[in-house]
Amino acid sequence: MNIVFLGPPGVGKGTVAAILSARHSLPHISTGNMLREDVDKGTPLGVEARGFMDAGKLVPDELVTKIVKERVSQPDCKSGFILDGYPRTSAQARALQEFAAIDAVLDFKAPFKTIVERISGRRTCRKCKATFHAKYSPPKKEGVCDKCGGELYQRSDEKPGIITERLKVYEEQNKPLIDYYRNEALLSEIDASFHIDNIEKIIGQCEKVIVQHK
Numbered sequence: 001m002n003i004v005f006l007g008p009p010g011v012g013k014g015t016v017a018a019i020l021s022a023r024h025s026l027p028h029i030s031t032g033n034m035l036r037e038d039v040d041k042g043t044p045l046g047v048e049a050r051g052f053m054d055a056g057k058l059v060p061d062e063l064v065t066k067i068v069k070e071r072v073s074q075p076d077c078k079s080g081f082i083l084d085g086y087p088r089t090s091a092q093a094r095a096l097q098e099f100a101a102i103d104a105v106l107d108f109k110a111p112f113k114t115i116v117e118r119i120s121g122r123r124t125c126r127k128c129k130a131t132f133h134a135k136y137s138p139p140k141k142e143g144v145c146d147k148c149g150g151e152l153y154q155r156s157d158e159k160p161g162i163i164t165e166r167l168k169v170y171e172e173q174n175k176p177l178i179d180y181y182r183n184e185a186l187l188s189e190i191d192a193s194f195h196i197d198n199i200e201k202i203i204g205q206c207e208k209v210i211v212q213h214k
C-alpha cells in the first residue's frame, strides 16, 4: 500500500500521517522532515536546501527525488509507505512513477484562514519533531515537549510572511499535480477542516480510502 498525501502546508497531513503510520505499520516519509534534518546536521544536501526552505520556495526536484528514492528502497518500505510532502510538482510525480507504484492519493483540503491559523500557532520539538499548537494543543509546560522534554520552537518558515509565500507556491504547483493523479484515477478528497479534537473524522475518511485500495 503506497500512499501519497497531497495538500497545502498546515492542512494537517503530517499529524494524520503519523497516526496512520503507527496504526497500519506504514513508514511515514516526510520530505520536509528529512530536509530539515539535513539542514540541522549541515550536510551538503542541507546546505544546498536551506536557502530555498528559508525563503518558502521549493528545493530543486532532483535533490528531493534522490532522497525519496533512497528512502523508499529501504527494507521497511517493502509493504508500503505514506509519502507526505512529495511529490509537489508534476516533474516529481513523473519521477516517482519510475521507482514506485502508487495505490492511492489523498488530497487534503481546508479553508485558507484555518491553514494560516494552524501554521502560525505551530510549535515543533527540536529533538523529536513532535508538533504542538500554541492555542489548540498546547504542551503541558510552555516551550517544552510533552513527549521527550526537548525545546519547542517556531520554524523559520512558519512565520507569517513565509507562510503566505509557501501557500502561493503550493497553489501554483498543485493544479497540474491534481490533474495528473485525477487522470490516473488515484485521487480521493479528504475534508481536513475539522479541529484537532475531531481528528478521528479525518482519519476515518483516510482509512475508508485505504480499505478500498487494499
Ligand code: AMP
Residues within 6 Å of the ligand: 009, 031, 032, 033, 035, 052, 053, 054, 056, 057, 058, 059, 060, 061, 064, 084, 085, 086, 087, 088, 092, 157, 166
Ligand atoms: P513541509 O514541511 O513539507 O512543508 O516542507 C518544508 C519545506 O521543505 C518546503 O517549503 C520546501 O522548501 C521543502 N520541501 C519539502 N518537500 C519538498 C518537495 N517535495 N519538493 C521541493 N521542496 C520540498
